[in-house]
Amino acid sequence: DVKVTQSSRYLVKRTGEKVFLECVQDMDHENMFWYRQDPGLGLRLIYFSYDVKMKEKGDIPEGYSVSREKKERFSLILESASTNQTSMYLCASSLRGIEQYFGPGTRLTVT
Amino acid sequence: QQQVKQSPQSLIVQKGGISIINCAYENTAFDYFPWYxxxxxxGPALLIAIRPDVSEKKEGRFTISFNKSAKQFSLHIMDSQPGDSATYFCAASSGANSKLTFGKGITLSVRP
Structure with missing residues (x-):
């Protein structure tokens, strides 16, 4: 079974803090993705990566950056957290254009 | 511009009934249509997916119907059960990459 794990299920941070969300997959997938999920807005793609050290912007990259130093790990970074970044963050991985496997999500609250 | 639109926004169905969720897309380059x-x-999990070379795909109680000319596809859940109560997302992608464009999701409630 493919497993995508995220470092925290719940996270509370203060405005202006630097926040790291970690995602690890165990199936040697090339592709990894970060989404945020908000009520009424569905899933919106923040960043994705097709290979180590490679990244591409998704639909809403502003205020975020990513890092992929190893194939199995994809990190989402909020350089200076703001209250409008309070959301559910979902990581996913896939193998060459097929099914995306999602992690359980991290619910981030920025106060 | 929302490229993938779902309807209805929410759905309540009695146990044993048929749940139907619709999705419309705009980009004719899309060639892969999954439901999560x-x-x-x-996290979301893949339920069923279709490519435009077929008009229908069935897996157990779940069926995708695809209408290429209308740029629409739908999910039918037969004999709906309370355990089917969940949020359903349609999505679409094109080309060799697996970047998906998701609809906003709908909440299905199946009443006992």
Whole structure:
């Protein structure tokens, strides 16, 4: 079974803090993705990566950056957290254009 | 511009009934159309998917119907059960990459 794990299920941070969300997959997938999920807005793609050290912007990259130093790990970074970044963050991985496997999500609250 | 639109926004169905969720897309380059199911506290999981070379795909109680000319596809859940209560997302992608464009999701409630 493919497993995508995220470092925290719940996270509370203060405005202006630097926040790291970690995602690890165990199936040697090339592709990894970060989404945020908000009520009424569905899933919106923040960043994705097709290979180590490679990244591409998704639909809403502003205020975020990513890092992929190893194939199995994809990190989402909020350089200076703001209250409008309070959301559910979902990581996913896939193998060459097929099914995306999602992690359980991290619910981030920025106060 | 929303490229993938779902309807209705929410759905309540009696146990044993048929649940129908519709999705419309705009980009004619899309060539992969999955439906994802999400239970509370979990990440979405692939339920069923279709490519435009077929008009229908069935897996158990779940069927995707695809209408290329209308740029629409729909999910039918036969004999709906309370355990099917979840949020359902349609999505679409094109080309060799697996970047998906998701609809906004709909919440299905199946009443006992």
């Amino acid at each position: 199911q999400q239970f509370p506290g979990k």
